[in-house]
Amino acid sequence: MTPVILLTGFLGSGKTTLLQRLLTDPSMQGAAVLINEFGDVGLDHHLLDRIDDNVVLLKSGCICCTVRGEVADALSNLDSLRTRGEISFDRVVIETTGLADPYPVLQTLTAHPVLRSHFTNGGVLTTVDAVNAGGQVEHRAEAARQIAAADRIVLTKTDLVAADDVARLKQRLSKINPGASIYTTLDSVESLVAGFGPGDHIVPAARATQPEDHVCDAHCDHAHHHVSHHHDDQLGIISFSLIIDAEIDWTMFGTWLTLLLNRYGDRIFRVKGILAIAGEDRPVAIHGVQHLVHAPTHMEHWPEGPRQSRLVFILEDLSPDLIKRSFAAFTGLAQVRTAA
Numbered sequence: 297m298t299p300v301i302l303l304t305g306f307l308g309s310g311k312t313t314l315l316q317r318l319l320t321d322p323s324m325q326g327a328a329v330l331i332n333e334f335g336d337v338g339l340d341h342h343l344l345d346r347i348d349d350n351v352v353l354l355k356s357g358c359i360c361c362t363v364r365g366e367v368a369d370a371l372s373n374l375d376s377l378r379t380r381g382e383i384s385f386d387r388v389v390i391e392t393t394g395l396a397d398p399y400p401v402l403q404t405l406t407a408h409p410v411l412r413s414h415f416t417n418g419g420v421l422t423t424v425d426a427v428n429a430g431g432q433v434e435h436r437a438e439a440a441r442q443i444a445a446a447d448r449i450v451l452t453k454t455d456l457v458a459a460d461d462v463a464r465l466k467q468r469l470s471k472i473n474p475g476a477s478i479y480t481t482l483d484s485v486e487s488l489v490a491g492f493g494p495g496d497h498i499v500p501a502a503r504a505t506q507p508e509d510h511v512c513d514a515h516c517d518h519a520h521h522h523v524s525h526h527h528d529d530q531l532g533i534i535s536f537s538l539i540i541d542a543e544i545d546w547t548m549f550g551t552w553l554t555l556l557l558n559r560y561g562d563r564i565f566r567v568k569g570i571l572a573i574a575g576e577d578r579p580v581a582i583h584g585v586q587h588l589v590h591a592p593t594h595m596e597h598w599p600e601g602p603r604q605s606r607l608v609f610i611l612e613d614l615s616p617d618l619i620k621r622s623f624a625a626f627t628g629l630a631q632v633r634t635a636a
């Protein structure tokens with residue numbers, strides 16, 4: 297049986313950063329990876345250095361509902377390729393979208409007639425952003441369910457908050473999920489995935505908020521499973537991207553993004569992008585999570601395709617047009633396109 301590790305956590309909480317670390321550890325060299333992103337423009341596979349045949353980008357959408365069938369198909373495909381000797385892997389890591397409910401994915405593993413004889417639940421790792429977790433847990437059901445589903449919680453961004461706040465957050469997380477062990481990004485990869493490997497049998501954490509026992513199939517429309525389904529229609533969460541063909545002035549851009557997140561960070565859950573900056577050969581990756589702008593990083597090389605800047609936003613109750621107009625007005629770049 298091949299273990300499937302589910303890597304989950306709210307938008308911008310550090311899943312891809314942790315995945316990058318996991319994949320560079322020798323113990324994880326045999327891992328195949330499935331990545332799912334919310335929104336039509338996937339960037340995470342570009343932001344990961346290790347891209348090979350074992351990395352599959354799933355169609356956009358909410359992993360718990362829209363692409364559940366696709367997860368099953370992707371796992372079946374990986375298994376067939378392995379049977380034919382075309383690839384080899386000894387475990388699978390699935391990085392979910394930051395808005396996913398992990399329970400239906402776990403159920404897919406145990407309920408699917410074929411998958412359940414090849415794959416097993418290899419453990420749930422949930423990243424929790426120490427800067428933004430307070431509000432997210434309070435206001436977003438998805439964030440709470442991701443924490444409740446965890447076997448291990450990895451606290452990220454503890455370098456950006458005071459030690460007392462980290463201690464308080466740990467206490468709060470322990471109340472939501474007393475069975476999960478809590479780590480930070482300072483812990484070794486070995487300790488984070490110990491017991492999650494081939495041949496290991498994880499004992500799932502005693503979860504505080506057990507979901508209903510009902511097992512859905514791909515056509516299930518039971519409302520109880522669609523807590524996170526509501527995120528994209530009823531609560532007005534949308535994703536869109538800005539595409540800019542001209543090179544961007546870094547100072548202008550930085551000022552614009554800082555002001556934008558300062559003003560609208562409550563409603564901008566996530567912004568990430570790959571930028572063509574004037575005077576730079578290599579692309580620059582940028583990340584914002586609510587009011588927080590992370591340090592930009594240079595990527596090794598441009599992904600395939602045109603050298604254009606792409607910014608993906610995940611917003612709640614905010615007009616994409618407002619962002620587009622403000623970007624154009626601030627940077628003086630009129631040729632800005634949006635994609636839904």
Ligand SMILES: Nc1nc2c(ncn2[C@@H]2O[C@H](COP(=O)(O)OP(=O)(O)OP(=O)(O)O)[C@@H](O)[C@H]2O)c(=O)[nH]1
Nearest residue numbers: 306307308309310311312313394452453481583590
């Ligand atoms: N300072 C600091 N930054 C971090 C840490 N972990 C992640 N980040 C930064 O947080 C930003 C978002 O990280 P990602 O790994 O892209 O987050 P994600 O959960 O994959 O994001 P989505 O897939 O959009 O939900 C990036 O700029 C990371 O460099 C951490 O422990 N400390």
